[in-house]
Amino acid sequence: MEFEPFSYMRHAKRLEYTAGIYMAGSGMPPAKVEDAGFTDDDYALKTLCASYGDPRNVDFIASRYKTSGNNVVLTQGSSEGYFLAFGALLEPGDKVIIETPGYQQFNSLTTFFGCRPVPLKRRFENKWNPDLKEFKRLLDDKTKIVVLTDLHNPTMSKMPPDLLKDMIAAAAKNGTTVIVGEVYKDHLKPGDNDESCFEYGDNVIATSSLTKVYGLSAIRFGWALAPERIAGRMLDVMDMVDPEMPAICQNLAWKALHNLPRMRAIARGIHERHWPIVEEWLKQRDDIEYLKPAGGITVWIHADGLKDTGNLVQVMRNEFGVLVVPGEYFQAPGWFRVGYKNPPGELRDGLSRIGRAIDDYRKTHKSQKIKPGK
Numbered sequence: 001m002e003f004e005p006f007s008y009m010r011h012a013k014r015l016e017y018t019a020g021i022y023m024a025g026s027g028m029p030p031a032k033v034e035d036a037g038f039t040d041d042d043y044a045l046k047t048l049c050a051s052y053g054d055p056r057n058v059d060f061i062a063s064r065y066k067t068s069g070n071n072v073v074l075t076q077g078s079s080e081g082y083f084l085a086f087g088a089l090l091e092p093g094d095k096v097i098i099e100t101p102g103y104q105q106f107n108s109l110t111t112f113f114g115c116r117p118v119p120l121k122r123r124f125e126n127k128w129n130p131d132l133k134e135f136k137r138l139l140d141d142k143t144k145i146v147v148l149t150d151l152h153n154p155t156m157s158k159m160p161p162d163l164l165k166d167m168i169a170a171a172a173k174n175g176t177t178v179i180v181g182e183v184y185k186d187h188l189k190p191g192d193n194d195e196s197c198f199e200y201g202d203n204v205i206a207t208s209s210l211t212k213v214y215g216l217s218a219i220r221f222g223w224a225l226a227p228e229r230i231a232g233r234m235l236d237v238m239d240m241v242d243p244e245m246p247a248i249c250q251n252l253a254w255k256a257l258h259n260l261p262r263m264r265a266i267a268r269g270i271h272e273r274h275w276p277i278v279e280e281w282l283k284q285r286d287d288i289e290y291l292k293p294a295g296g297i298t299v300w301i302h303a304d305g306l307k308d309t310g311n312l313v314q315v316m317r318n319e320f321g322v323l324v325v326p327g328e329y330f331q332a333p334g335w336f337r338v339g340y341k342n343p344p345g346e347l348r349d350g351l352s353r354i355g356r357a358i359d360d361y362r363k364t365h366k367s368q369k370i371k372p373g374k
């Protein structure tokens with residue numbers, strides 16, 4: 001089967017072993033054991049039930065989102081949630097509307113299942129929101145899935161709830177399921193429009209995990225909230241790839257779930273303390289476009305005159321010792337994503353290196369065509 005490889009993932013995995021100031025990641029630094037509440041007995045190879053995950057975790061997620069356990073599919077990260085949902089819903093030849101700029105996994109999965117990706121633009125001028133009319137025009141009888149993220153990766157913009165509700169309603173009329181990746185949503189302040197959009201319609205699948213906000217990527221604990229008819233089908237797909245869920249991860253997740261408020265406050269604190277440092281740097285320059293992220297630890301920026309960023313990012317890495325993600329991986333050459341979870345001194349140093357690299361690159365590579373780095 002021909003499919004678009006998830007080249008960003010390959011790039012990201014390799015980058016972690018590269019020297020330099022790492023400003024490429026979108027996840028929080030690993031959580032501290034005491035913040036997550038882990039104890040030695042969590043590392044037992046047994047859990048209450050490993051097959052579809054610990055039922056206590058199912059119940060916890062169900063009650064967190066005020067839904068039934070029948071709507072909860074525990075997954076190994078939201079990445080697996082997307083895979084199960086696509087596998088459950090698609091037939092070869094279907095259309096999948098995918099936000100762009102966006103997370104490349106959606107294009108890879110669409111092509112992997114023999115389907116056609118259709119881009120839905122999110123534009124800077126529109127605060128990175130999709131246009132409702134444009135969206136409605138893209139819907140047709142082949143459209144099985146629409147995929148969005150909220151908060152949006154790479155821009156960390158928050159979609160207005162009314163717009164999302166309208167899109168979900170339009171998709172429902174068309175018989176289309178809307179999958180919304182909510183893995184960054186808990187970067188919002190509690191109560192600040194941070195509810196899951198699962199409640200916006202019975203054609204919604206919302207995915208999330210403990211990876212990004214909670215710094216627990218290592219335990220690969222995620223979940224999908226899905227209408228019962230689809231949740232069952234997702235388990236059919238899961239049976240082909242997961243004989244069981246890792247018991248230790250389920251045990252650790254059970255503890256971590258009870259400490260979400262504490263860990264969430266740590267993530268929000270980093271955003272609130274570090275964003276002013278980034279903004280100060282951005283304001284000193286008159287050549288950079290950006291929209292203030294609603295939360296999180298990354299900002300999406302564009303420097304005047306740069307149409308491609310792949311080579312620039314390589315220059316940043318090789319000559320200036322700083323690692324960021326080129327927009328090419330999000331279908332947006334000319335832009336790049338900069339992380340700001342680093343300690344303040346390192347963050348200031350990293351930003352200054354990025355600035356010097358941009359200035360230097362402009363001088364020397366004016367009209368060169370460039371491609372993403374390997």
Ligand SMILES: Cc1ncc(COP(=O)(O)O)c(C=O)c1O
Nearest residue numbers: 077078079103149153181209211
């Ligand atoms: C939108 C989005 N969803 C999911 C993931 C991966 O999340 P997880 O670790 O929960 O699989 C990422 C990672 O960058 C992402 O950007």
